[in-house]
Amino acid sequence: MKTKFLVALFITFISFHSFSQFSDKYFSVTSSTSQDWGGGTADSGSGTNYTFSISLSKDAAITFDSVWIAGGTVLFLGTGKNIVDFIKGDVCTLYASQYYPGYDLFYDYDIVEIKTGSPPPILYKGCALIRFKVKGEIYYYAVEEMQKLAAIAYP
Numbered sequence: 001m002k003t004k005f006l007v008a009l010f011i012t013f014i015s016f017h018s019f020s021q022f023s024d025k026y027f028s029v030t031s032s033t034s035q036d037w038g039g040g041t042a043d044s045g046s047g048t049n050y051t052f053s054i055s056l057s058k059d060a061a062i063t064f065d066s067v068w069i070a071g072g073t074v075l076f077l078g079t080g081k082n083i084v085d086f087i088k089g090d091v092c093t094l095y096a097s098q099y100y101p102g103y104d105l106f107y108d109y110d111i112v113e114i115k116t117g118s119p120p121p122i123l124y125k126g127c128a129l130i131r132f133k134v135k136g137e138i139y140y141y142a143v144e145e146m147q148k149l150a151a152i153a154y155p
Contacts, residue, residue, distance in 0.1 A: 021140050022124075022140050023140070026058060026060050026062060027054045027062075029052050029054055031147065032147065033146065033148070034050050034069075034147075034148050035049050035149040035150070035152060037151065037153075038152070038153050038154065039154055040154040040155045044154075045100055045101040047100055048097065049095070050067070050069060050098075050146075051093055051094070051095055052067070052093065053093050056091070057088060059085075059086065059087050061134065061135070062133070064130065064132045065131045065132055065133060065138075066130075067094075067096050067130050067131070068119075068120040068129040069146075072098070072118075075096065076095065094130075122140060124140065125142060126145075127143055128146060129141070129142055129143070130143065
């Protein structure tokens with residue numbers, strides 16, 4: 001009986017803790033896109049670029065850290081230890097990219113799926129999960145939709 005109670009308490013704590021980590025009080029994602037690209041020369045590789053247009057809901061010093069897309073981790077470009085002081089009403093765009101060395105998007109048809117990185121730290125509904133920090137506290141934002149743009153074939 002005591003074991004069942006402790007298991008139920010642990011599951012409740014984990015569920016509450018994971019759910020409380022989601023936050024939309026700092027910003028909202030107004031649009032997001034993905035665009036595949038191919039290098040154009042043998043073994044130049046290919047990749048996918050991602051953009052997230054963000055509208056800030058309140059004044060906050062935010063560090064954008066990582067984004068999980070389709071189960072893989074993609075680091076934001078130009079971030080890391082940079083803390084940006086946003087003012088309510090600011091609009092910014094976050095960029096992320098995945099690179100597949102040696103894989104040609106337009107010619108390697110035998111490769112069906114490529115996964116990189118680590119699985120997301122928490123379960124989420126949507127197409128992407130953004131991790132960010134405010135005052136050292138980690139939060140997550142689930143992106144519900146992403147527009148897929150036409151692929152680019154570089155010469």
